Amino acid sequence: MSETPLIELRDLTKHFTLSGDLLGRNRPLLRAVDGVSLSIKRGETLGLVGESGCGKSTLARTLIRLFQPTSGQMLFDGKDIAELDERELRPFRRRMQMIFQDPYASLNGRMTVRALIAEPLEIASIGTETSRRARVDELLDRVGLNPDHATRFPHEFSGGQRQRIGIARAIALNPELVICDEPISALDVSIQAQVVNMLEDLQAKLGLTYLFITHDLSMVRHISDRIGVMYLGKIVEIAPNDALYRAPAHPYTQALLASIPVADPEARRDATPMRGEIPTAIDIPSGCRFRTRCPFATDLCAAAEPPLTDLGGGHFAACHYADKVMTKEMQAA
Numbered sequence: 118m119s120e121t122p123l124i125e126l127r128d129l130t131k132h133f134t135l136s137g138d139l140l141g142r143n144r145p146l147l148r149a150v151d152g153v154s155l156s157i158k159r160g161e162t163l164g165l166v167g168e169s170g171c172g173k174s175t176l177a178r179t180l181i182r183l184f185q186p187t188s189g190q191m192l193f194d195g196k197d198i199a200e201l202d203e204r205e206l207r208p209f210r211r212r213m214q215m216i217f218q219d220p221y222a223s224l225n226g227r228m229t230v231r232a233l234i235a236e237p238l239e240i241a242s243i244g245t246e247t248s249r250r251a252r253v254d255e256l257l258d259r260v261g262l263n264p265d266h267a268t269r270f271p272h273e274f275s276g277g278q279r280q281r282i283g284i285a286r287a288i289a290l291n292p293e294l295v296i297c298d299e300p301i302s303a304l305d306v307s308i309q310a311q312v313v314n315m316l317e318d319l320q321a322k323l324g325l326t327y328l329f330i331t332h333d334l335s336m337v338r339h340i341s342d343r344i345g346v347m348y349l350g351k352i353v354e355i356a357p358n359d360a361l362y363r364a365p366a367h368p369y370t371q372a373l374l375a376s377i378p379v380a381d382p383e384a385r386r387d388a389t390p391m392r393g394e395i396p397t398a399i400d401i402p403s404g405c406r407f408r409t410r411c412p413f414a415t416d417l418c419a420a421a422e423p424p425l426t427d428l429g430g431g432h433f434a435a436c437h438y439a440d441k442v443m444t445k446e447m448q449a450a
């Protein structure tokens with residue numbers, strides 16, 4: 118197995134210029150992704166969490182080049198794909214696929230399940246009609262649907278089954294990276310675990326690498342190897358999942374964990390829950406972007422942006438006081 122990470126982002130930004138006033142003046146710059154560096158190893162699951170609006174989907178869409186990045190590098194298997202044109206991108210496109218929150222919206226309701234799952238194969242001109250049929254049957258089986266389902270339409274299925282159809286489509290071309298953008302957020306809690314288990318099963322069988330995006334911190338813990346916490350376009354903490362839940366070093370992470378509604382006995386419960394609203398990405402606070410909501414903010418936090426600091430064991434946090442928080446935590450443990 119190669120040592121090159123499957124994904125490596127270096128200071129990636131995606132800024133949107135909004136439309137401004139009627140004359141197109143004063144066009145504000147919205148910094149949706151604002152300098153993200155991270156890597157994902159082959160076969161790994163990186164969870165990505167953060168409140169709605171913090172830039173998770175924009176990061177995902179930029180990574181699969183639905184959006185052109187504003188700046189920075191995006192290495193896929195060691196090759197920077199940030200600036201590639203459409204023709205150069207083609208071989209990479211099938212190597213990365215996305216699963217969306219709302220499978221119904223992403224599936225054409227007038228196509229049968231067979232046509233939907235065969236579509237990526239047809240577009241990529243893979244196989245014959247006969248071999249594609251066999252492949253669709255195999256994919257249905259992989260995601261726990263039966264061959265009779267092939268002739269039906271998306272509206273005949275439950276939300277969980279539709280997500281299975283979306284997953285079958287996503288894995289049809291044998292991708293290496295699958296980005297799951299809130300794949301279970303729209304599903305009943307009873308169905309969520311089934312879909313997560315299936316994703317884990319597929320990962321083990323097919324050697325997939327996942328970027329698993331969610332605003333729900335309870336489920337992501339079970340599927341992730343590491344978790345990145347995003348706030349206003351930046352990663353503010355990233356760590357192996359156990360370390361993140363046991364000893365969160367960033368006050369934002371602490372507040373997120375304190376806000377988990379379902380009692381998780383292992384999660385840190387003594388932090389102050391989140392206060393206030395996430396500021397707009399048009400007007401990001403100076404210094405530490407979390408300082409306007411942070412119970413511990415000092416003058417230093419307004420003056421200087423804290424870098425992602427190495428706390429050891431693969432744990433990084435962007436807080437001027439992260440070491441102190443960690444020390445206290447570790448002493449308590």
Ligand SMILES: Nc1ncnc2c1ncn2[C@@H]1O[C@H](COP(=O)(O)OP(=O)(O)O)[C@@H](O)[C@H]1O
Nearest residue numbers: 133147149168169170171172173174175176398
């Ligand atoms: N196509 C777009 N044009 C302008 N702004 C956008 C666009 N897509 C997302 N945004 C803005 O970027 C920010 C991040 O959004 P998003 O990536 O959807 O966050 P999340 O997925 O974490 O909820 C938000 O302020 C959102 O309004």
Ligand SMILES: [Mg+2]
Nearest residue numbers: 173174175298
């Ligand atoms: Mg989103």
